[in-house]
Amino acid sequence: MFAGSLTKKPVSALFCLILALLLAGCAGDQSSDSGPVYTVKRGDTLYRISRATGTSVKDLARLNNISPPYTIEVGQKLRTNGSSATAKKSSSKSKGKTAAVTPSYTVPKSSWPPVGQRCWIWPASGKVVVPYSLSEGGNKGIDIAAARGTPVYASGAGKVVYVGNQLRGYGNLIMIKHGEDYITAYAHNDTMQVNNGQNVKAGQKIATMGSTGTDSVKLHFQIRYKATAIDPQRYLPAQGGKPKC
Structure with a gap:
């Protein structure tokens, strides 16, 4: 789900692949009398649809006038x-009562990176009110609740690749790229204190906790490895403890 330097094309591919966060959006239904048509299901991303239909992510975006993010x-x-037969087969599999549903992650848990490969710190102080879930449609990060205005910190050193609020349901969102394989995401912020393209240090204050895009004050935090949302608590230290590295 990550390639190369942050030139325009790699960033576009990056957003196609990492925004499995994002099933709600501003694009309307697209249809045409020419060519096969795929109907988006819960848990789909352009990457998954690409694999199911044999159409590249780039072509899906072009054919359907889908622009960043x-x-x-x-x-x-x-x-x-x-x-179209491939797409129909993929769609029909999800309807059967006993059929296996392809989960929304792309790297199986057995291939997740080892603990200690990178040093992660807690992005905010507070109580984890919703844990990570592997289930289809489950929480692909953790939700941390605290008082409005609680500082939000970069969980690791990296480069800010997204600052905005265009993604429905995530409010004020920040995403940071860490090397070639990792992205962290910080949603529902009140104020955002970094800019797109800015380099940040681990522990640097990047935002304050808020309730944008949701009904309570909390931080929704994700760690993504090659586009796969992995369990942050597996890689974070015990709250108040030292990083697992």
């Missing part, structure tokens, strides 16, 4: 270059 909606109809 590449949001798609459940029920949206997407034109594809791939086999």
